[in-house]
Amino acid sequence: MSEQISSGFLIKQRAFLKLYLITLIENKYLYGLKLRDLLKDEFKELGFQPKHPEIYKALHDLMEQGIIYQRKEKKQGTVYQEVVYYHFTDEGREKASAYKKLLKHELDRCIHLLQKAVKDNFY
């Protein structure tokens, strides 16, 4: 995966959202609207509310990278309502795990950079 996960400064929003989407899909929060609503509120208290298009772009990135695919299915317990579910592809779990490893390293780097700024400028 050759995409840029950082701007050279801090992690990009897109990479951050993809990380969360992978974890949510691992944990079976599988359908689009649910993923979107979860992410929209997850960081509210920390002043960050990802916009819908950003979340969908992150989902599409994961599809383009062959990590997940979407399938329209009837919503459980309903007769007519169709929703878009997301599943890992055959090789998706392995790719996702490699991506998460990269991101863990990137998050740690960013935390160190910001902690350094606090130390250098305030103590």
Place this chain on the structure above:
Amino acid sequence: MSEQISSGFLIKQRAFLKLYLITLIENKYLYGLKLRDLLKDEFKELGFQPKHPEIYKALHDLMEQGIIYQRKEKKQGTVYQEVVYYHFTDEGREKASAYKKLLKHELDRCIHLLQKAVKDNFY
């Protein structure tokens, strides 16, 4: 100061550099080339090397906000060499201190957001 210090996600590079410039000027690293070279190498080990134009844009922002001004002076100990020094304006120290207070809050918010992502996705 009504500028955006964050993208809504994480702190902007410009705000981050302005914070360092203020602290460096407080600590008397006053002239342009020196400021630039210090910042260029300060975060190298953490994978971040701000580009020269970004550093100069941050300096210009601080001038436009009336926090600092520049003055060409002879470099100490030389006869001919002129360098650009930066000083706080009369009201600059107070403005700078208000800006730093904002930035402290923003850095803390970003650290919490990234630490949350580590916790949510890796443990």
